Amino acid sequence: MAGRPIRLGIAGLGRAFTLMLPTFAADPRIALVAATDLRPEARQRFAADFDAATYDSVEAMCDDPAVEAVYVATPHQMHAAHVVSATARGKHVLVEKPIAIRIDECRTMIDAARSAGVQLVVGHSHSFDAPVLHARKLIDSGVLGAVRMIHAFNYTDYMVRPRRPEELDTAQGGGVIFSQGAHQIDIVRLLGGGRVRSVRAMTANWDARRPTEGAYSALLTFADEVVASCTYSGYAHFDSDEFLGFIGEMGLPKDPARYGAMRRALRAARNSDEEAALKAARNYGGSGYAPSPAAPADRRHQHFGSVIVSCEHADLRPVPDGVMIYDDEAARLDKVAVPPIPRAEVIDEFYAAVVEGRPPLHDGEWSCATLEVCLAIRDSSQAQAEIMLRHQVGLRGALR
Numbered sequence: 001m002a003g004r005p006i007r008l009g010i011a012g013l014g015r016a017f018t019l020m021l022p023t024f025a026a027d028p029r030i031a032l033v034a035a036t037d038l039r040p041e042a043r044q045r046f047a048a049d050f051d052a053a054t055y056d057s058v059e060a061m062c063d064d065p066a067v068e069a070v071y072v073a074t075p076h077q078m079h080a081a082h083v084v085s086a087t088a089r090g091k092h093v094l095v096e097k098p099i100a101i102r103i104d105e106c107r108t109m110i111d112a113a114r115s116a117g118v119q120l121v122v123g124h125s126h127s128f129d130a131p132v133l134h135a136r137k138l139i140d141s142g143v144l145g146a147v148r149m150i151h152a153f154n155y156t157d158y159m160v161r162p163r164r165p166e167e168l169d170t171a172q173g174g175g176v177i178f179s180q181g182a183h184q185i186d187i188v189r190l191l192g193g194g195r196v197r198s199v200r201a202m203t204a205n206w207d208a209r210r211p212t213e214g215a216y217s218a219l220l221t222f223a224d225e226v227v228a229s230c231t232y233s234g235y236a237h238f239d240s241d242e243f244l245g246f247i248g249e250m251g252l253p254k255d256p257a258r259y260g261a262m263r264r265a266l267r268a269a270r271n272s273d274e275e276a277a278l279k280a281a282r283n284y285g286g287s288g289y290a291p292s293p294a295a296p297a298d299r300r301h302q303h304f305g306s307v308i309v310s311c312e313h314a315d316l317r318p319v320p321d322g323v324m325i326y327d328d329e330a331a332r333l334d335k336v337a338v339p340p341i342p343r344a345e346v347i348d349e350f351y352a353a354v355v356e357g358r359p360p361l362h363d364g365e366w367s368c369a370t371l372e373v374c375l376a377i378r379d380s381s382q383a384q385a386e387i388m389l390r391h392q393v394g395l396r397g398a399l400r
């Protein structure tokens, strides 16, 4: 498995980094060598935890020759500039989803990585989850027949978690279409073959105090006669993890008795500054930051809500233990081993790209196509019309 580790610099030590830290810290294929963040407390903690260099700008960190690759986990609207800063200095990039908030930004990032001869991988998204990849392999086996229909839905409290002001401003990438659609659409494209032909959607903006899209329902048609319905609600009182045995997004058991806890906690913030501070406090280096405890023995696969794939001869359902297969004879669980390190699938793809030169699945073109669908969800709702797509790509790289 591991040869030399990738020497990784971190741009943005916030929530995304907090969630990826258990992966980076435990995977021998990664060495954390540098970081940058606007928050001094996060930089100080990183220097102490990893005995590593810290910088006060992305550019300064990318000038460090010890940094071989950069994890860009700054807010979405900064991804393009930060990716270009890294690629211009010859660094490979792992950039968080969504790749960016506009198609022209994607083109700039893709061109910059290509002309620098470096890898651009977009992740984490939940389409890296092993049960989703396993469902794709089952489809590729041909035994189940062609994919005909996909149904994906997720009901969460996304909109009542503490947010930065930009996260509630659609023009800056706020709302669930960018942040959460990037997961759900990536999964649905991966299972449907990648090439979405058209989108008809309605979005919802129900809360005047949080004026951005908090929910959507979208019908996607694919180039090869597949149809997918995708629904996401970030306003939910119902938690769709109930349908997955109360295993949460991170693959850990959830306590149903904590019903409404996030809504209640948010009431403590009296204005947007207090709310942003509440978010930052929970992040790496913040006053309320608690390092992830050692992974419990009952940890399962991470997931992004319910997904049902109807093939000609069977229905498939990725679940936290593997993939449920419902065929003519029986319903059975095809178990998929839980990786010893959470999100190891992201490092599998990034390491293969950077160290072994194997093209990734989640490259710039793939992720630009996912962003195009997300933008079409917004545009379809505004125009009350079906939107035809132009930037779609099929499955490539790791799966082909």
Ligand SMILES: NC(=O)c1ccc[n+]([C@@H]2O[C@H](COP(=O)([O-])OP(=O)(O)OC[C@H]3O[C@@H](n4cnc5c(N)ncnc54)[C@H](O)[C@@H]3O)[C@@H](O)[C@H]2O)c1
Pocket: 011, 012, 013, 014, 015, 016, 017, 019, 036, 037, 038, 039, 042, 057, 058, 073, 074, 075, 076, 078, 096, 097, 098, 123, 124, 125, 164, 179, 279, 283
């Ligand atoms: N894959 C996942 O599970 C997941 C989860 C959360 C967030 N994300 C993604 O990560 C990105 C960041 O979101 P977040 O929730 O972590 O935000 P956040 O506010 O929690 O963290 C962003 C961090 O970036 C820092 N930052 C801002 N501008 C900077 C700059 N110019 N230079 C250096 N640091 C800077 C901030 O100080 C902050 O610590 C988004 O694109 C989001 O979609 C992904």
